[in-house]
């Protein structure tokens with residue numbers, strides 16, 4: 539079972555920022571991301587209000603830069619959704635990721651990550667949800 543000082547759930551801007559700070563402070567850091575590096579910002583073409591980019595920056599490129607910065611200090615990415623988080627009897631946390639197959643495929647990086655130091659960060663702020671209504675109004679709606 540691999541152990542980290544700090545586990546961050548969500549690899550969007552918030553999670554990757556947390557990862558930069560945590561890894562730069564020399565804490566062993568893992569970021570769990572279930573979809574795409576950078577989260578929502580990676581889905582937009584131009585970001586014009588991020589400091590340091592007077593001409594704007596492509597959202598995907600910005601996300602990759604955030605990732606590069608976090609990894610430079612040693613943060614590790616795991617592209618798995620976190621399904622559960624539990625506090626263990628010894629006051630640590632145990633995270634369980636979504637895919638059992640990932641555990642079996644990579645026995646050196648087990649499914650359950652243990653986080654001594656009792657620290658984790660939840661940066662999984664948002665996820666798109668399908669609107670609970672029909673894409674087009676029904677014929678009767680326009681009457």
Ligand SMILES: Cc1cc2nc3c(=O)[nH]c(=O)nc-3n(C[C@H](O)[C@H](O)[C@H](O)COP(=O)(O)OP(=O)(O)OC[C@H]3O[C@@H](n4cnc5c(N)ncnc54)[C@H](O)[C@@H]3O)c2cc1C
Nearest residue numbers: 548550551552571572573577578579582619620662663664
């Ligand atoms: C099209 C679009 C354009 C935008 N343009 C701008 C802009 O120009 N300027 C601006 O300031 N803001 C913009 N925003 C808003 C900005 O993207 C968000 O404010 C920002 O992404 C929030 O970052 P976050 O890290 O808090 O959350 P998110 O970006 O939502 O990241 C959360 C991450 O957590 C992951 N996650 C969730 N649950 C789990 C789990 N159980 N296990 C593992 N991972 C999980 C998600 O997959 C996601 O990647 C835009 C948003 C969109 C959608």
